[in-house]
Amino acid sequence: MKTIIHKSNTRGHADHGWLNSYHSFSFGNYHNPERMNFGALRVLNDDTVAAGRGFGTHPHRNMEIISIPLEGDLQHMDNMGNSTVIKSGDVQMMSAGTGVSHSEFNKNKDKEVKFLQIWIIPNKEEVTPRYDQISIEDIATKNSLYQILSPNTDDAGVWIHQNAWFHLGEYESGITDSYDLKDKGNGVYIFVLDGEIEIANKQLGKRDGLGIWETDTFNFKTNQASKILFMEVPMVF
Template sequence: MKTIVHKSNSRGHADHGWLNSYHSFSFGNYYDPNRMNFGALRVLNDDTVAAGRGFGTHPHKNMEIISIPLEGDLQHMDDLGNSTVIKSGDVQLMSAGTGVAHSEYNKNQDKEVKFLQIWIIPNKEEVTPRYDQISIKDLATKNSLYQILSPSPDDAGVWIHQNAWFYLGDYESGKTDSYQLKNKKNGVYMFVLEGEVEIANEILDKRDGFGIWDTTTFNFKVHKESKLLFMEVPMTF
């Protein structure tokens, strides 16, 4: 079993005034050759956007882009004809494929919007661009992991062009659980949204990241009420 710990204060940081962003992996002006990716997980940005501000129209290509809102309302528009709002309890997916252009704005003029932007390197390029958005409220469970993403359109959550699985977990203090990998060639990057959890003798706090691979299963213990994101991805791609 191999592991790596990324404490929250070791992340890259960019404060543009309207955008306050923390980067778990190299992105924009933050570059660390030792933190380019975790397997097929290329980007994990923890973004806060000021009231009424946002990202103007910009392009993407050959990337699977997942947005998970944490607070507030995020307005999305793209050249595929979509105009939607995503909020906490939703998951958004864009398979950029041959190319898509989109914009993202804080819909509200009186409060911030916070969301995770995640990029997964696909296993198939030049696909037809695709947009999906779901509510995960009906999938949510307490004190167990629930799936929000997979490679299959027939499975729970959104689907992407990669052998990857995402799970969320909302746990009470003192609970224990385990994770069974779908593929022994994969690894799991766990991100603590809230709380405190212990994995492989490591104590992880809010916004800490923890990667684990060369194993088929692992256990974790929750020390404080926690919200956790598990991202299983191929380590070679």
């Protein structure tokens, strides 16, 4: 088993006034040649957008883009005709493929919106752009992992053009659980949304990240009530 740890205070940071963003991997003006990606996981941004502000219309191409709101309401619009609001308890994905333009704004004028912006390098390029959004309230469980993304159209959660699986876990303190990798050659990037966990003999707190690869399974334990995101991706792509 190999591991790499990224403590929350080592992330890149950009404060644009209306946008406060922390980058687990190189993004924008933050460039760290040792933190370009974890396998096919290219971007993991922890974004806070001020009331009534947002990202104007901008293009993407050949990237699988996943948004996971943590607080507030995020207004999405794109040139495929989608106009939606995503909120905590939702997962949004967009296959940019041959090209898509979209905008994202804080729908509320009186409070911030917080969300994770995640980019996965696809295993197919120049696909027809596609958008999907789901509520995970019906599949969420306590003290066990539940799947929110996969490469399979008939699986739980959204699907993307990559051999990747995402799981969320909401745990009470003192729970031990395990993760079995879906595919040999994949690795898992664990991101602690809240709480504190112990994994691979390492202590992870809020917004810490840990990459694990060259293993088939691993255990973890919560030292506090915790919410955790597991992102399994190919290490070679």
